Amino acid sequence: MMTNLKYNNNSLFIENVSLSDLAQQFGTPLYVYSQNALTNAFNNYAQAFGDNTLICYAVKANGNLSILRHFAHLGAGFDIVSGGELARVIQATGSANRVIFSGVGKSIAEIEYALKQGIRCFNVESLPELHRINDVSGRLKLKAPISLRINPDVDAKTHPYISTGLKNNKFGIAYKDAMDAYKLAQSLPNLDVVGIDCHIGSQLTDVAPLVEACKRLIVLIDKLTEAGIHLKHIDLGGGVGIRYLDESLPELSLYANQVKNIIGNRNLSLILEPGRSLVGNAGVLLTRIEHIKQGEEKNFIITDAAMNDLMRPTLYQAYHHIVPVVERNIEPIVADIVGPICESGDFLGKERNLKVEENDLLAVCSAAAYAMSMASNYNARCRGAEVMVNHDSYTLIRRRETMQDLWQCELLD
Numbered sequence: 476m477m478t479n480l481k482y483n484n485n486s487l488f489i490e491n492v493s494l495s496d497l498a499q500q501f502g503t504p505l506y507v508y509s510q511n512a513l514t515n516a517f518n519n520y521a522q523a524f525g526d527n528t529l530i531c532y533a534v535k536a537n538g539n540l541s542i543l544r545h546f547a548h549l550g551a552g553f554d555i556v557s558g559g560e561l562a563r564v565i566q567a568t569g570s571a572n573r574v575i576f577s578g579v580g581k582s583i584a585e586i587e588y589a590l591k592q593g594i595r596c597f598n599v600e601s602l603p604e605l606h607r608i609n610d611v612s613g614r615l616k617l618k619a620p621i622s623l624r625i626n627p628d629v630d631a632k633t634h635p636y637i638s639t640g641l642k643n644n645k646f647g648i649a650y651k652d653a654m655d656a657y658k659l660a661q662s663l664p665n666l667d668v669v670g671i672d673c674h675i676g677s678q679l680t681d682v683a684p685l686v687e688a689c690k691r692l693i694v695l696i697d698k699l700t701e702a703g704i705h706l707k708h709i710d711l712g713g714g715v716g717i718r719y720l721d722e723s724l725p726e727l728s729l730y731a732n733q734v735k736n737i738i739g740n741r742n743l744s745l746i747l748e749p750g751r752s753l754v755g756n757a758g759v760l761l762t763r764i765e766h767i768k769q770g771e772e773k774n775f776i777i778t779d780a781a782m783n784d785l786m787r788p789t790l791y792q793a794y795h796h797i798v799p800v801v802e803r804n805i806e807p808i809v810a811d812i813v814g815p816i817c818e819s820g821d822f823l824g825k826e827r828n829l830k831v832e833e834n835d836l837l838a839v840c841s842a843a844a845y846a847m848s849m850a851s852n853y854n855a856r857c858r859g860a861e862v863m864v865n866h867d868s869y870t871l872i873r874r875r876e877t878m879q880d881l882w883q884c885e886l887l888d
């Protein structure tokens with residue numbers, strides 16, 4: 476789970492900084508990240524895959540500028556799914572020529588913006604999109620570098636967590652249609668066909684489906700080579716899981732070795748798009764207990780963080796480990812941990828066993844991926860602040876929203 480989280484005299488620290496102190500200084504709900512954990516996660520990828528691999532951090536997992544800048548300094552590229560994410564990368568000093576643009580519905584404005592910035596590649600998900608990018612790049616008198624997202628249709632029966640690599644979802648181009656799609660792409664004058672990509676799902680706990688997808692793409696690459704279409708890179712997407720509780724995990728070195736064996740001596744560079752596995756276990760969401768309520772059948776721990784701060788439990792029934800920031804020697808209670816939002820689905824954890832009292836702090840673990848990036852202002856709640864910890868020091872990397880922030884875009888005539 477989270478390796479940079481430790482109790483010190485019954486009080487929880489991230490790296491060398493006390494979470495109680497941070498809550499005191501910045502209030503709650505508060506997202507706290509360990510810079511060291513980010514660095515380690517990135518270096519694990521870099522070491523496992525070595526040269527000739529571009530690790531494109533999936534910005535949607537957590538797009539805070541300080542996190543993006545940190546990854547840029549470590550040598551990362553970026554996987555984006557909107558013009559807004561590209562603007563974030565550029566604002567954070569990332570370079571556009573290391574950016575991959577994924578997503579099924581890129582607007583004309585977004586394509587134009589990305590072309591002018593000079594991104595590395597568009598990951599194209601349909602034939603209409605291919606035509607659209609060709610049109611826009613022609614108008615700008617540019618050539619658009621493109622890859623086709625192919626749906627490898629990896630068997631889901633043995634791997635129930637795979638959800639985006641199957642036939643019946645909105646992503647990618649069907650495997651059987653791939654050759655024709657490439658021939659079309661090759662024939663369009665304003666496109667430069669450079670790659671092939673896939674992204675088969677998220678929170679995968681086994682390397683087998685990732686490796687299987689790679690094999691299937693290589694079969695296509697060889698057919699394309701025979702047909703005179705020479706690709707420069709293969710992009711295997713993201714999807715490597717993290718440990719929220721006790722999941723088994725894909726081993727990166729095993730993944731890397733198998734992929735390298737499959738690629739063999741083909742003249743291809745490798746691109747990866749990890750999101751969750753680079754940031755997920757680098758941070759916690761700190762929240763304070765407002766009340767402990769004894770219901771008729773259940774107890775509720777009501778916290779100041781809610782589904783708007785961390786949507787994953789509500790959205791995916793996802794499990795996040797939740798621990799007290801100060802350990803007490805009292806009788807535990809079993810309770811659902813819920814927020815103040817007016818929805819029955821507003822919970823952070825169910826039937827947890829905790830030794831806590833009112834006003835105590837809780838740390839919701841593994842809350843750096845798909846947490847703040849999915850946060851909303853539902854119920855007119857101000858989004859929380861974010862802090863980056865580095866050894867003994869810490870920096871506020873996003874201030875808490877104010878009431879004025881809630882209506883700053885609204886016009887009252």
Ligand SMILES: *Cc1c(COP(=O)(O)O)cnc(C)c1O
Nearest residue numbers: 533577677713714748749750751
């Ligand atoms: C979401 C996404 C990723 C990142 O997925 P993780 O599971 O967080 O690694 C990468 N590529 C694409 C196309 C995505 O949609």
